[in-house]
Amino acid sequence: MTHDGHVVAVMVPLAAQGHLNQLLHLSRLISARNIPVHYIGAATHNRQAKLRIHGWDPSELANLHFHDFIIPPIPSPPPNPKAETMFPAHLIPSFRTAAIHLRDPLTHLLRSLSSQTRRIIVIHDSLMASTVEDIESIPNAESYNFHSVSAFAMAIYDLEQEETKGKENSIIKDLNIPSLDGCFTPEFWEFVELQFGVPRKFSGNLYNTCKAIEEPYLEILQRINHETKHWAIGPFNPVELGPSNLNTHPCLEWLDQQQTNSVVYVSFGTTTALEDEQILEIAGGLERSGQKFIWVLRDADKGDVFDGEVRKSELPEGFEKRMKMEGRGLVVRDWAPQLAILSHGSTGGFVSHCGWNSCMETITMGVPVAAWPMHSDQPRNAVLMTEVLRVGLNIRDWAHRDKLVMATTIENALRKLMVSEEGQVMRKTAKELGVNVRRSVEDKGVSRVEFDSFISHITRDT
Known part of the structure; x- marks a missing residue:
């Protein structure tokens, strides 16, 4: 099934290994549907993603294109094993640098793709929302929010916000849920605020998870955020390694x-x-x-x-x-x-x-x-x-x-x-x-059905 270059996908990952590799694995799955994929980042992060990927070779895919954007030097202080929290605070400067400085070259790329394609599908890490801010000026571009964490962690966070509004929830009640104390640093919350401070419209949410493991929590996310579409299309990683x-x-x-x-x-x-x-x-x-x-x-x-x-x-x-x-x-x-x-x-x-x-x-x-x-x-x-x-x-x-x-x-x-x-x-x-x-990604499996639905949605005619 070819789309004659009608639709292209552009990946905008956060510059941390656990984020780079999820969107690179997803690139493989999308490009296998004859959709060209453009993966963007600073040269050092693209190199890191390619070097560390498991189970397949990114250089073998003809329709996967890497864009090494020139940005200021990446701040690279060493980690501090004695820090008060274990959160990798030393990475925040590199997140900030990439999020801010990739914005212009990304917009430039989207504008040049815009004239050659029917639709541009921008899949960005939820922590890179500010980088795709200019997408609204490109009429045939749509953005999809990729969540790199479990539906469980997201659902609990959303339910806790609801609890403060007085809605009780039995799903959390029976579990021993740890507080967020010690999970993040104030600088990280500032970075998050930068990403979510401006309300933006997304065409949908993508999750690297599977209904076989997280269906109840995906349903909570759907209920709380019912205005956008949700697709659970994981696992992104190869499930069989020959x-x-x-x-x-x-x-x-x-x-x-x-x-x-x-x-x-x-x-x-x-x-x-x-x-x-x-x-x-x-x-x-x-x-x-x-x-x-x-x-x-x-x-x-x-x-x-x-x-x-x-x-x-x-x-x-x-x-x-x-x-x-x-x-x-x-x-x-x-x-x-x-x-x-x-x-x-x-x-x-x-x-x-x-x-x-x-x-x-x-x-x-x-x-x-x-x-x-x-x-x-x-x-x-x-x-x-x-x-x-x-x-x-x-x-x-x-x-x-x-x-x-x-x-x-x-x-x-x-x-x-x-x-x-x-x-x-x-x-x-x-x-x-x-x-x-593993069955969920096979023909008629729950994740395959979700992925087919996502592909049909982004390649639709209207």
């Missing part, structure tokens, strides 16, 4: 030699900087648990991930050597192919910060989690994973977030996840949920 498109990372060869469900994967995402004391406790917990592991130990990304020195965390004397010699585990300090690790048969559990990308990827691959949220929407995603979907357990309570998590706590959580009866039940639940989510 051997041809896997990276040949050394950790995958090591995984090939391990038993089914025997390895725990430990990763806290791209925006977490851990203190040295906490790193030592994790090492102790891993060693004492007796479980096999792959531990991705990297500092949080900087605004420009190619910008020189990165702190190398200290591990206990001889730890890495000992673990390697005993065949017990690997410490990975570079970029790890997370999707490939989670989809591997030997991976049986995931110690995760519960960022939404990681949640969707682990659900898709059917791997249960030990939840250790750090900031942002993560504490609430952890509730979704542990209390609602029952595919995980908590390592620590959000209320105790400023305390060091001791090695014994980590050891117990790992044993519970990997070798207890309770852990087996979670693994079985996670595997069943994974099957449902």
Whole structure:
């Protein structure tokens, strides 16, 4: 089904890894429908997105076009592991720079596309709303708001706003919902205010989620914001990884030699900087648990991930050597192919910060989690994973977030996840949920139906 260049899509991601990669995965899905896709950003962020994508190669798609816009240098201060909150405040200057300075080149691109196409579909991160502000001056352009977080976290936030207006809601009442204290910094709320301060009209909302996991919360969002259309079209990440498109990372060869469900994967995402004391406790917990592991130990990304020195965390004397010699585990300090690790048969559990990308990827691959949220929407995603979907357990309570998590706590959580009866039940639940989510993107599956509906909407004749 071709559209003869009648419709083009333009992606406007926020300059953070968990946002860049969701819209890049979505670009692949849209371009597969013969719709040209233009992905915009600063050169360094486009390079980052392409370099780190899993499960496919962006350079192989003829109708995916990257636009490296020239903007002022990206501020790139190092993360502060000792900060009062774990939120990556060091990234805010790079968000601001990109949001402000991409606006003019984006408008210029949209104007030039406008004369050659019937309709331009601008899909922008909800945190880049100010960048697409000029879209109203382009008659054949429509903007769609992409939400990079769970419908659960969004619905709870909206319901809390309603509660202040006196509307009770039973869906929240029975859950142990953590407050937003410690989740964000004042600078981040200022940045959000900049994006949502001006009421703008969107033609619809897109979510990287699936009715198979979040239908009740999608219904709440639809009810509260009933004037616009909503499409839940996730998972955006590939759900099947054939051997041809896997990276040949050394950790995958090591995984090939391990038993089914025997390895725990430990990763806290791209925006977490851990203190040295906490790193030592994790090492102790891993060693004492007796479980096999792959531990991705990297500092949080900087605004420009190619910008020189990165702190190398200290591990206990001889730890890495000992673990390697005993065949017990690997410490990975570079970029790890997370999707490939989670989809591997030997991976049986995931110690995760519960960022939404990681949640969707682990659900898709059917791997249960030990939840250790750090900031942002993560504490609430952890509730979704542990209390609602029952595919995980908590390592620590959000209320105790400023305390060091001791090695014994980590050891117990790992044993519970990997070798207890309770852990087996979670693994079985996670595997069943994974099957449902992978089916959702197949022909007639719930996410495929939503995606078809979105494509029909943007390619409509009128």
